Amino acid sequence: MQIHYFLAELLLIIGLLGLLLLKQIVKNHESQTRAYVIGLYLTTIVLLIWTQADFNGKTIQDGLFIVDKLSLMVKLLVLGFGLATVVFFDQPILRCGLPVVETYFLIGIQTVGMMLTIACVNWISLFVCLELMYLPIYALIGLHTTNRDAQEAACKYIIMGAFSTGVLLYGISLIYAVSGTFELQALIAPSLTTALNKATFLGLDPEQSLFLIGGLLVLIALCFKLGVVPFHLWVRDVYEGGLYAAVSLIASAPKLVLVLVWSRVFFDSELSSLKNITWIIFSIGLVSMFFGHFLALVQERIRILLAYSSLAHMGFVLLALGLMSQMGHEAAMVYTIGYTVTIALVFLVLSGMIVNGRRVVLIEDLKGLSITQPSLAFLLLIAIFSLLGLPPFAGFMLKVRVLTALIESQYLGIAVLTLIPSVVAACYYINMIHLMYFQKGNEVSIVESHYSSIQSLLLITGGVFIIGVGIYPSELFQWVSGFYPS
């Protein structure tokens, strides 16, 4: 096992463990620990680029893990999100009195978990790393011990998460039962008859049915983790319960990892039995788009609104993934990158805001933001228009990319169907802009926000990303399409 490919992850783990040891010495000085963790992240990024840059695209088949351009790219993104969360976690810690070292430790471990999951190609490693990724998240939400919502959200999330991992496991076991290998590509390798003799099982042709049920269970587990309609029930509670910075991490990085895992599992779907899955995925995607946007229409709380809109956006990603072709996966990956950056930006902007003593809860709290905080209002404006998919912003280019993928594989009807919910989406998105910009004079709610220099720098980079991709997206498209093993 060439160890040097995993130096970055190792460094991060050792650093975090060191952090735990230093806990007594540091005496909970929040700023030092944060500086330490940020330094740690930056070194991991540098190390990652240095160690993995020399592979000039060859994938090292290491049994459990794989090192290729695609995983490097997603790892860098995940580290970026992790870094952003760390940077923005100083206010929640101070305000809600979270234990300093433990929070940063959990975020760090969560990032390590994500980086490992990205690299897995074997069911065993995938299962373990997935758990490594999700356990810190459950804990992170639960850390906010004084808040009832946080506790409720954490409990629900852990039980639902455990349930979905259970389903995943059972799916893997069935696949293993049939195929005998733990390779992720097992679902794809058609040559299975050798391993099984043709004994009938419950009158079903064993190879077909178990395989299909296993594949379906895996798919359902992934849909659950993405938060798509039939399995979206946890999304609302978690988004409402968790802290803004925590939710921004939950809403962005895991989705990216899951889309990558999905494209690894269902990469090229010659698998006969799962052929008709495309229509199931499409139906899930469409239903969740309609459901998400319609329900977001009637929400008063801003985080529940964003939860349902994330549901809809994931439905749109699902449509791209449902194509089960390289073009589909690339489009899905690009869309997810763009979407996650925007939603992270929105949550991080909201995290710093205090509305007459408490954090932003209702949409009405945004009233008159353009007068009190013009720069924040402008950032939110860009993010909202990008979520809506209007041209000069990233959302439009991503939507165009997915729609072209759909149209190119002759699914014009689906492409047209996706338009109706985005008109509905326009209603509640511009309502937010109305509250921020079109209010005059008296009914303006006082919003103060204090961001450190790094935080505002990150926010500005997020804004620049949105406008940059909106105007000249071929850089991002090139960057992503270059990574997929064609």
Next chain:
Amino acid sequence: MQLIKILTISSVCWPLAAGLLTGLFVKSHRLAHRLCVLGMLLSFLSIIWLCIQFMSGSQQAIVVDLMQWSSLPNLNAKIGLCFDAFAIMMCLMVSAVALLIHIYSIGYMQDDIGYVRFFSLISLFSFAMLFLIATNNLIGLFLGWESISLFSYFLIGFYYYKNRAAEANFKAFLINRFGDCAFCLGLALLIYHCKSTAYADVYANINLLANTSLNIFNNPVQLTTLIGCLFFIGAMSKSAQIPLHIWLPDSMEGPTPVSALLHAATMVTAGVYLLARFGSMIEFSAGLKLVITVIGATGALFLGMMALCEADIKRIIAFSTLSQLGYMMVAIGLGAYHIAIFHLIMHAFFKACLFMAAGSVIVGLHHEQNIFKMGGLWSSMPITGLCFFLSALSLSGIPPFSGFYSKDLILSVAQASTPASFLGYYVYDAILLGCLVTPLYIFRVYWTVFCGPENHQHGEVCESPWTIRFPMTILAILSIGAGALTLPFFVGPDALNIVPALPDTSAITRLNQFINKIVTGGLLIHALREPALAFSIGGVVLSWIIYKRKPQWTTRHQTWLAIPEYILRNQYGFDWVYNNIIVTFFSGCARTCQKVGEQYLINRTIENRVSQNIVIGAEKFSRVQTSYLNRYFAIMSVALAGLIGISLFYSGIL
């Protein structure tokens, strides 16, 4: 030749320059009227010079190209001026009358606050009229046509603070605009079929137009008849023919010089000018000519009769203009275009003189317009009385005056060439009775205003200043002598061919021979043998008896006169029809459209309701998510089982 080019352009553009200058920059009254009168004078002199050039030269039309309007493929649209015989005749009349009215309005308007605005509008109107007559293409024609109705809109609404003036000019412009719709359609058809806007090209392929036909209600209609009809509708609205005449009496709201210039001499005759200019178009369809004659004749008689029981002096003269326009239309309908133009020019002189006399009376009696509140003004205003008397005689067609020449010619032509059908007889009888009615109403005014008992309370009435008297006397002289002088130009062997490109059909040649025969044999002798002259003289005598000698007759015979008097006073119910039926129909229609639009918009609110339903539906859905944990699991398991079931079913395993 450069000199002629500059003179032709300047002859039309002097009034424009004067009007714009006064309108935009001049403030003082004196400078304003000096500038405008000078502009009009220069234009008049240059037109006379052009006329001399035209007469002395080989009677060639003077053509000047101004600019290329648009360079679209195979549509040559050049705008220019062309002074042929017809245009010169009309321009002479228009500039003469306009000049006199400019002088007249110095006196009439001197204490009016809008003095400068008035003069600039009058000059701009004269430019528009001259441009209408002098232009050599259809686009310029339509430009002139619309701008004269625009300036009449401004001038009728000159006293903008009066609500009635606002109503009158709105009604006038709308009716003119309605006519312009038909006229524009006719223009578009004509330009489309001749592929060019110049008159020369239109006249060149008149025969081609006559043969092409469009099928409407899938029976072929000759193109020239169609365009002729559309032009006639336009002319009807402009020259106030019978159904569209209602705006002229109301247009008396404007100051008297405006009534004199626009609603007597120049603007209302634009329709006659148009039909005469495109006489060759109308020549091809007998039906259209008959329609024109019938409408003209009915107008001549019945609109004239309305003046019999009118009290306002200006409205009486307006009704007489309506009837005289009827006469011109009859002449047009009969194919005697040059006679119609002859009558048009003569009518301009004596009608303008009548209006000026009425104006000076109004000024004398401090803006009193009701003839029964005036009386016995002969002693205090002899010159106005004399001019009124002379032009009244000329109007009723008494021999030595110019009115006799043109009106008698029309009547004799009518007698000779009206078709021998019921309609033909009706036309001739109508215009014959018209000759009787005209002296009745005009001399009724004369006797009551100048000779009747003095029942005005203004005490000492003095004659109006020279600026009013001088143009009035000139016009009175013109209405005496002009007829005899200009007759040879219009009628007879060496007459100028006024109407260009007339197809020499048999009817036209027969008509010309008949006219030449009458004129050579002496018009007066011919008239003696005709009943028309008897009717005119009889009318004068009758009015003398009824209104001078026995004024009490009218009071005594109140009973059986009541019904016709009621009809005439309400102008045959046209006004009632216009206000109650047409206006209410239009506003009702608009209101229903708006209400339907509202309902439609309300439908839109139904759409809003649809969006509300979506919201309610969404709320119901969101209540499904009750944040009970075990309900979550229930939903998830059902979804799980459902998905697996469906996929198994579809993949054919189950």
Next chain:
Amino acid sequence: MLRSIIILTSMMLVLTAFVGMIINRRNLIVMLLCVEMIFLSANINFVYFSRFHQHVHGQVMALMIIVVAAAESAVALALMVLMYRQYHTVDSSKLVNIRG
């Protein structure tokens, strides 16, 4: 033959776990137990089929599952303790604070 029995038993186990989660009205801990049952039912499959395919991967996976399940339940129980401090009950029907 044995193969189908094994799959049947693990399916039965999973189904009981599902039913357990749905029927159980009250207790969060019972829900946690059911989740652990799903993990273990998958374990059965892995162990048997590792023997069936004559290679050791299945058993390694089984070991991994047990470790992860332990970590999972540790975190879950810790969170439930924290929740208990706030809600003073373990009844899931009381967890309805988030509305809207």
Next chain:
Amino acid sequence: MNIPILSLILWHGLIAAIIMSQLARSSIWLQKSTAVIISMLGCGLTGYLWYGFIPNQAFQFVEKVPWIAHLGAFYHLGVDGISLNLVILTMIIVFLSILSICVIQEKNIASACTWVFLVQAMSIGAFLALDGLLFYLFWEASLLPMFLYIGLCGGGNRWFAARKYFLFSLFGSLFFLVSILYLGLKAGDFSFSSFYQLQLNLNEQLLLFTAFTLAFAIKLPMFPLHSWLPDAHTQASTSGSMLLAAILLKLGGYGFMRFNLPITPDASMLLAPLMTVLSIIAIIYIGFVAAVQSDIKRLIAYASISHMGMITLGLFVAYLMPGSVQESTRIIGISGVLVHMISHGLSSAGLFLCFGLVYHRLGTRDIKDYGGLMRVMPIYSGFFMLFILSNIGFPGTAGFVGEFFVIYATCAANLWLAGLAVLTMVLSATYSLGLVKQVFYGRVNNMQLLTVMDINWSEKLLLGLLSLMIIGVGIAPDIITASSVHAIKNTVLFVKSGQS
């Protein structure tokens, strides 16, 4: 021509917007002068473009840079007869609206100017784009600044109007996006020339036609989808209404000319009768509705809907002409449409500007509060009268030229249609002069009117500039037709192919 003049003109608006947004805190005088100077610079650039434009060539000053290599979309700019005139119109209207902001408003001038310049940049981008996706990008992006401008600087319930405007336009343009993507993928790259060479079968064309018409019918408010315009106009500020009426409505007409006619000729041929019927309804029905409006701005908005009906009539009548009619009549018809677009732009901008001046003095939009304005503000009523005349289509003003050519083309197609189309002259006269009668004539019954001052020199300059243009186009429409004949000939070729 080595300097990229088109990109300069395009990005001029954006740079101007950025500059103006930085000036928010500086002195009023500085804001006003910079805005006017920048806008003049823009007009100078367009003048240079107009000077360098050779009338009888297709697309000139073409710039092509790869933009999204993955989809095959290029940053492809070019100008031909049609788009040149529309760009010039945009620049002039933006210059005038900047002047009107400086003249009328006293506060937040910088923010208003930013939105105006943004709208200018986006709409000029749409006019210059020769690439489908680039066109869509600017087409959709022009919606944002207008939405925010109505929302920020609008009247009472501006939120309702802004939301309605946004949702209507978004709904239309989403289907337009899918159709452009479909075309782009079918043709390989997104340039218009490859779109025009596509051979599409009939039901493909029908689908595309409906998608295009949905988008453009909402933007150029055709009859059934017009109810957003009156609300948007009543709530928008003066310069906002000028932009909306003069530029953004033309995007719809331009779209018809660039997409519906060339790309889907057979479908347009099939659906031409329906479209003409809709435009005739728009002309007559909206004419009636306009006559009974009690709010002045709403009346002018309905007037522009009726004029837009004239434009769609001119476009689709080219298909109704029987084969025997020469091609030149179609060219005249469509150049009439272009002239009418530009003349409507000028006259409705003038009307809104005039109304803005009075609204700035009196603050009410209701006709009943006005009366006898002629006595109080004679010069102002002169200018207003001129714009009303152009609105009516009085010969000698810009309004007549377009209307006459469209009626000329309709005559060639079908006499009954021409008869109905000509009715617009009466209807426009009724509601326009009805407005003049109620506002300018009669006694002064609202005493507040007596205290009002007539327009000062800057307002006179503004209105004078606009009326000069209107009379100029009216007297010599050759400025527009000469340069655009070649471009229109190309579009007409497609109409012909539709018939054969």
